[in-house]
Amino acid sequence: MHLRVTFVAAARSAALLAERFEDDRPLDQAGWNEVQRAAHELLPLAAAELRYCSPTRRSRATGDALGYAPLAQPALRDCGMGRWRGFTLGEAMAREPEAVDAWLADPRATPHGGESLHAFISRVGGWLDTRPVDDGGGVVAVAEPSVVRAAIVYALKAPPATYWNLDVRPLSTVTVTGRSGRWNVSLGGTVGRT
Template sequence: MALRVTFVATARSSERPAERFGDDRPLDQAGWDEVRRAGGGLLPLAAAELRYCSPTPRSRATGDALGFAPLVQLALRDCDMGRWRGLTLGEAMAREPEAVDAWLADPRATPHGGESLLAFIGRVGGWLDTRPREDGCRIVAVAEPSVIRAALVYALKAPASTYWNIDVRPLSTITVTGHAGRWNLRFDGPFEASHASSGVWAQPTRA
């Protein structure tokens, strides 16, 4: 029985989306302007039978502004970055360069005292695999870019390092179809193409 799950990336809360680990700031004016501009194109997604969002303020606000009235899902929370929460990558490097190197190199590493990248991907994937199995059911989830990246790595059964090579822009969309253990990436045409973003986000390196 095939499900259709469309992820919508949250609108921005700063000029550089997801700039800080565990960023939970609300939408800024630029974010609200983005939602207004994209609202018409994303409106059809409000017809999904199930509508969810990450627990961050900007995810909830994005979903509400788009008319989704989403249900918060704790499993779609951002990766727990432990004592690095609230820091930029550069700030974490300045404080603990060796720990950051270990974290970037090993998806099982937890030098920050939080959650490993591998555990994060598994948690998000577990949420995806446990969606109600009703054939043809449409699901929409407004989520943080990091959560969407984790979902794609899981759905495609890609190496964890692939996470660093996925770029998710504000209010972009991506759809996966299938069921637990078998997911396919889907591109449907003009609607998705007009809002989806593709690209490569290179793994950060120390200066």
């Protein structure tokens, strides 16, 4: 049997607009408006047998607003950024330019004292690999765009540097089908946009 996991990228928050590391701000008004516009397209995913979300406030709020009543999964949290938590990339670069360069160049680097990109991708992939076999009901997971990017890289067995070349928009969907070690990726697009 194969598993079908549809990831829904959380709606926007002020953190997304500022692109802050591991920031847990709630949905902003624009995010709430986007969820309302997208609800008719994303609501059918509420029929999934298992419904999860990352533990961030915006992921939970997105899932709840879509009627998913998701269960928070710690493994779907954003990459641990250590002392850079809450910083923008520009702020981290201004304070520690060599450390940021090392982090961007080496997927195993942890100059911020947090989690490496490699470890982050492996954590998200480990969660994916341990989902129960699909009985036809499927799985939906609302998560930060960074988590969706990590899942794509893992599923495709792509080099970790591929992560930097993926753009996941709020409320876009990505479906991963297969089983542990053998995944296919289907890009669903962005919904609710005018």
